[in-house]
Amino acid sequence: MKILVSDDVSVKGVELLREHGYEVDVKTNLDETGLIECIGEYDGLVTRSMTHVTAKVIDAAKKLKVVGRAGVGVDSIDLRTATSRGIIVVNAPTANTVAATEHTCAMIMAITRHIPQAYNSLMAGEWHREKFTGIQLKNKTIGIIGVGRIGSRIAKRMQAMEMRTIGYDPYIPEERAKQLGVELVDLDTLLQTSDYITMHTPLTKETRGMIGAEEIAKMKDGVRVINVSRGAVLDIYALAEALKKGHVAGAAIDVFPKEPLTKDINPFIGMDNVVITPHLGASTVEAQIGVSVDVAEGVMAALNGEPVATAVNMAPVPQNVYNVIHPYFELMERMGILGVYLSEGPMNEIQVEYTGELAETETRLLTTAVLKGALNPILQDSVNFVNAPEVAKSRHISVKEIKSHDKGYFLDAVTVRIKTAKGEHSLVGMLFNKSEAKIVQIDEYRVDFTPEGYLLLAPHIDQPNMIGQISTILGQAHINIAGMQVGRMTKTGTNIMAIAVQDDIPNDIMLKLRSINGILDMKLIHCDIH
Template sequence: MPRVLVSDALSTTAVQIFKDRGVEVDYLPEIGKDKDKLAAIIGQYDGLAIRSATKVMAKLIEAATNLKVIGRAGIGVDNVDIPAASRKGIIVMNTPFGNSITTAEHAVALMFAVARQIPEANASTHAGKWEKNKFMGVEITGKTLGVIGCGNIGSIVATRAIGLKMHVVGFDPFLSESRAAELGIEKVELDELFARADFITLHTPLTDKTRNIVNAASIAKMKDGVRIINCARGGLIVEADLVEALKSGKVAGAGVDVFEVEPATENALFHMPNVVCTPHLGASTSEAQENVALQVAEQMSDYLIKGAVSNAINMPSITAEEAPRLKPFVKLAEVLGAFVGQVTEDPIKEVEILFDGSTASMNTKALTSATLAGLIRPQVSDVNMVSAPIMVKERGIILSEVRRDKSGVFDGYIKLTVKTEHMTRSIAGTCFSDGKPRFIQIKGINLDAEVGQHMLYTTNADVPGIIGLLGTICGSRGVNIANFQLGRDRPGGDAIALLYLDEPFPQDVLAELRGNPKIDSAKPLRFDVNGG
């Protein structure tokens, strides 16, 4: 039974979901604040469910010897060292949809509050003043709203703004014209958005490209009297530049829910008369907190029990429905990679993976990850589907995927081709109805070979006596052959043999084979045919 630790405060309903799904769960909501205690026990768990208090950095990940998945109840994963988790093969999930509506509503609320100076007017009225003339606001209707980042939250804000009779312009590098039309917004470049918007709202993650996206230079491009809302991430706005623009009147007001340093107990934006500040409340509604907790429990349980992957930061998604169909082909892909990885000694420069027929319509990202894991495992034993693509990229290996319609007798197959400085090697395989992987082509030579845990691969010229030679040597030395497959490219040309063995091939017998002039090469192989 998989075991999960919940190290931050999470809904008791979410804890029950783990139990109902067959996952053992320890609910210790305070331990996330004590990094030493957490590090001392984390090795016992397969999963870790967190909010924002638990910091999952490299030191903790190193201690997490059994950890397979980290689930963040919320959209932000700033408190997780994703590269370190990926290198360790740990899947990192978040819940990007659970608090989308709540955060979007908070952005709209801040927009109203800034437009009508509601917090200041409220404080003034509570103080017994009646300062109607002091709090002259502006209407929302008919104004242009610029949305930077038109993903889940940004698109909700856009539709709400359209309902308020605003004109919405949006900037997002991944926003297509068709999606913009569907939302009813006008897609523009960033500088045009700055120039046209009366209100600007930020809904983009904090990356190297978006950090400080609102600064003195971009503010100078904006309309005089613009109002800026940030419910996304601290660091998107250069706070000192915003302060100066507010003082000068270039920016008429701002609604800020997130800050460069949090908790923000001191900030230059505080106490400014035209700024509304809230303490990172974007996701702070009872509905949102419950939603993200339930979602992360369901996602983690589905992965630990069924192998389904959803909303992962560092792994292709695999739905619960496709996982059973995909599983045998994931194993096939891993076996193909393992074959090439064990027989290739030179550094690999290029990898091409061909998905033919039915495999082309499968989740090829997952299949590629499995292929790469098998390929480099002979050199890096602790690699898996999460860490393999990163390791391949770090090694500068060129990767390409090809999909094509059915081209042969098989409904679908996978072919792996690798190139080194001196050679090109390929292997193809498929799965039959029993779900077991089979080799169907090696070095362009057709064959049909069942995959076993222990195998021997030999190459030789197509001459008489090879079957007898292999059988005699193995039989005389007590090596039992469970299955024997041969193939050749043409009569008298290149030939190969695959022997399925009961036990690992003895090293002294291997030396004898390699010393025989009829055998060009002989390589023992091992495959994890029973692993997940």
Template sequence: MAPKVLISDKLSEAAVQIFRDRGIDVDFQPDVGKDKEKLSQIIGNYDGLAIRSATKVTQKIIDAATNLRVIGRAGIGTDNIDKEAASKKGIIVMNTPFGNMITTAEHAIAMMFAVARQIPEASASTHDGKWEKSKFMGVELTGKTLGVIGAGNIGGIVCDRARALKMKVLAYDPFLGEEKAKKMGVEKVDLDDLLARADFITLHVPFTDQTANILSADALAKTKKGVRIINCARGGLVDEKALAEALKSGHVAGAAFDVFAKEPASENPLFHLPNVVCTPHLGAATTEAQENVALQVAEQMSNYLLTGAVENALNMPSVTAEEARVMGPWVRLAGHLGSFTGQMTDEPIRAINILYDGVVAGMNLEALNCGVIAGIMKKANPDVNMVSAPVIAKERGIQISTTNQDKSGAFDGYIKVTVVTAKRERSIAGTVFSDGKPRFIQIKGINIDAEIGAHMLYTTNEDVPGIIGALGQTMGDNGVNIANFTLGRAQAGGEAIALLYVDEPVPAEARAKLAETGLFTQIKPLAFDVA
């Protein structure tokens, strides 16, 4: 059956057609996003939800989304999506961060020009029949110092455009390296230095706990007298009341804002102040950008629903279509290894250590980690998946560590998972053979070669004669057919293990008979999702 996608906001017909051309069953209802009750009633019918900013994907909507696998936001901002609730439900949230970069950067530059030359006020005055040339004395951008807070995708474009305008550019960004700054032709500075030296300040950071009110009253007091401030990024980055006071006092000469702490903004401390340019969140509002993000989200969602490729996800490592194809067997192996340790572990888990060896060490380890963690967590929560598992592990305080190394043994590559509890460590390793089938190759340091089936039985025992006979006889007596039988031991007479791949679950009666023999120290039925 074809995946079903609901488009609940206005998207271009070309984007709708992309879904159709890819074989997706698409339902285009561009006004339903404004009707929360209707949306919650129908959302359970869909695998994907494509939105802009009008649809609010709340906890209630997510609770009703029984089949939803992906939410695609045509644009950058995802403030209208409860990402924590989506992650816990195992729903991928993706956006389109590159579709409107140029447009948003250009808007910031336009706003800088507008506030430098007081263009909106001069235009309004001229429309009123006035001719107030002396009232609107502006300043040049050439030779001025621009302080860019956040030099990522959009901020980097602003830096490039500003340098073309012959401005000196300072950049404050904790993630910007010195080498990268040199290539960009900007000076990397700390925030206080930027505040003290910049003639213009423009913000290009997301809204987080760290960036909220990054231009606070105290920060504004550190700025150069006569500074002009531009915000086309996110509301809440600037203390709007403090900025209004700084504008009134003349310390700040002007401001240009496209975003506000509360939107839609019907009132704001910045409104009606002289030399304050305001636009209604138009950063991405060009024909080109709107078309780009719509087409991009349609492609991304289609790729995920049809091939498993994950692009621009906020709560899941990105996996290209090619990676998804190559990594598929390894992701399945990662899940099986996690599932084995999860089913074998009854105590609270403190840490999960994952070793990647050989060819697998060069793959997308974040995605493989998610597979391992999901496998482990499924014992406690069968509905967990690669999106929700890391969230649950973090909530439980489980430490995740990853090691990768060059080929060190007989296999081209393998994965080893070790689970640590207060009482013990338990490890298992596996590989993928040339036929694409995953195998267990080591348990508790004991080498084996075991196919993985939906139903299995794991036993441990002292290495003595009679084990194979006891297992075979007991399975036969209880009508359990053995598809594959693997044995391994640490050394002659030492600890040994057996792993049986059987056609149906081993009944409790059969396990009780095995226990009665006194030969086994552990008898554990296992189940794996091999579909």
């Protein structure tokens, strides 16, 4: 079999492939046209971030069975098209964990003791010790936004520096946080009490811009801000203004909303209380070797037809089972997404109950689809059909699968129950005509809507003008309503509105909606699959 390596990766991974008998060609700097011209002869493709594996490239890849990304992010690969073609996409999600952790620690020390500034001063022939007086980390509080794969390691290292570690992660169980020595708090508390704030979240619709001018204003004076996660999580222009005013004492930034960070878009030019680096979080010899070797092993496993723990799209299933469960995959994943949005606090248990034809077949992969939907929006790591059960287990989430032959009110339905310390929420979903996904019940509310795009759920008192008030506020904000459905709760006097909107709803508009007299709750859910 032939494998194309289209980006610069460590030679160790290339050597490993060749040692196992694969013919490997290294052709870098290929644009889409160049890749289309040559991809047809290859069984495997290994890339980094420079190669864009588009739908056109995949269409031209007549023999391609696997795409390996030597790194974490797979934004440059058209996953949907690859999956529809049966092409497995694998990545290397853990090899750069230590590198990113250590770079974060280095950035923390650099802004604490003014190391780059002192170096530049000395190299300029100056001797100004008084200008570079720092502070100690001991007894300071570091707030970690995202206590996952990297955030948990930051906590361990900062605890060794005798820092108090607090964290904001709505989806990590209290038990896990205690094991890590991290005190879980809400985001406002973290912002208001931390001396240092470091971000380690994935980039999702929910985390994009999560730290902006409003959040920075809540931070205590003299705070220091670090971002070695995803550039678009932080508004660097709002941060630059806070640095200029002295509200933020220092910042260390490795990732940016737009890369490369050129001079014309760099808000930190001329500022001496900032340390910036050109996305070096994973740039260590060990990490580059690690991602190269890891992706090579994943590519070989995929080509050998073996399970791939780092696959980011669907793993193969027996054809007879696939024929039954295939129509349900998107419904199941979207139910997981809905469930995690509805849940309040860390999930303790996810229960999936099958009735009808699904109760007669193998459904573990469908349950995994629910886990994938529930976990992907909240984790920095990529959650896929292979690793979702292990990710749930590592977060102490109990997963239960129930087969019921009591069909009850709905035939061939799936019920997903998500339990937290604060209670339980349930969803019932089904397919109409074996193809159209529908949610037909949320908790005690009977509904009928398609789980896609942006969905506004509004339980409310059954009284006149509720629809009118919500429609008016959305209309005045130029937010188009794509569909609306009202369902009656089993409890007399209350209804629920499910409103499909075409765009995200800003926080100020959500506040207006929640202030309507008679609204019991108001949740905006992004139902699309991550």
